Amino acid sequence: SAVISQKPSRDICQRGTSLTIQCQVDSQVTMMFWYRQQPGQSLTLIATANQGSEATYESGFVIDKFPISRPNLTFSTLTVSNMSPEDSSIYLCSTQEHSNQPQHFGDGTRLSIL
Amino acid sequence: GQQLNQSPQSMFIQEGEDVSMNCTSSSIFNTWLWYKQDPGEGPVLLIALYKAGELTSNGRLTAQFGITRKDSFLNISASIPSDVGIYFCAGLTSGSRLTFGEGTQLTVNP
Numbered sequence: 001s002a003v004i005s006q007k008p009s010r011d012i013c014q015r016g017t018s019l020t021i022q023c024q025v026d027s028q029v030t031m032m033f034w035y036r037q038q039p040g041q042s043l044t045l046i047a048t049a050n051q052g053s054e055a056t057y058e059s060g061f062v063i064d065k066f067p068i069s070r071p072n073l074t075f076s077t078l079t080v081s082n083m084s085p086e087d088s089s090i091y092l093c094s095t096q097e098h099s100n101q102p103q104h105f106g107d108g109t110r111l112s113i114l
Numbered sequence: 115g116q117q118l119n120q121s122p123q124s125m126f127i128q129e130g131e132d133v134s135m136n137c138t139s140s141s142i143f144n145t146w147l148w149y150k151q152d153p154g155e156g157p158v159l160l161i162a163l164y165k166a167g168e169l170t171s172n173g174r175l176t177a178q179f180g181i182t183r184k185d186s187f188l189n190i191s192a193s194i195p196s197d198v199g200i201y202f203c204a205g206l207t208s209g210s211r212l213t214f215g216e217g218t219q220l221t222v223n224p
Contacts, residue, residue, distance in 0.1 A: 016177055031210050042214045043157070092156050096210055100164075101192060102147050106155035107152075 002027045002095055004106035012112045013083055020079045021109045023047045023093035029071035031096040033103065034066070051078040083113045120203050120215030120222045127193055128223050135201060136187040143205030146179050146186040147212070151200045160201075161188070193222050
């Protein structure tokens with residue numbers, strides 16, 4: 001499976017600021033996704049990052065809060081905008097080679113907002 | 115939306131014991147996946163199941179895709195300390211959307 005690298009691995013941010021998380025894959029992949037994992041919780045899908053077009057967001061997540069880019073088949077970014085303490089979570093990117101195949105995950109970005 | 119009920123939520127076992135955890139759903143899934151997440155890392159795929167009734171092993175791990183396509187279990191035999199972590203089941207319907215269970219926190223006492 002592809003090697004997935006996320007940056008930064010962790011950060012501590014001030015309330016009201018924004019942070020952009022990068023996800024780099026070492027080979028072209030069809031699908032890329034962004035998840036949130038709140039402390040002690042399971043994974044929740046934020047959006048599907050579509051190459052060359054707007055991301056597809058899940059219920060409860062909006063583009064203004066979580067803008068996503070996917071300029072090519074190996075790279076995507078997620079921005080967490082106007083952060084509040086409730087945004088403190090692990091943010092994970094995943095990839096999928098083909099429909100109905102497993103997703104593979106990066107190691108996540110651990111975000112704390114003060 | 116679809117939900118997966120994963121149990122147990124946590125397990126505390128002695129090294130050498132066998133472990134069993136399962137997931138059930140009211141919805142049918144085409145693919146069942148089992149992941150393990152260690153602290154500070156992302157989930158790592160352990161086993162993928164693609165057909166109802168399928169039984170698949172990966173070393174000391176064995177998982178089955180339920181015949182009704184609404185459930186799956188994962189067994190770990192002869193547990194060792196490095197088995198400690200959170201285990202997640204996940205189901206795929208047609209396409210790409212993954213639904214995750216709530217996780218099972220496994221603690222293995224040496």
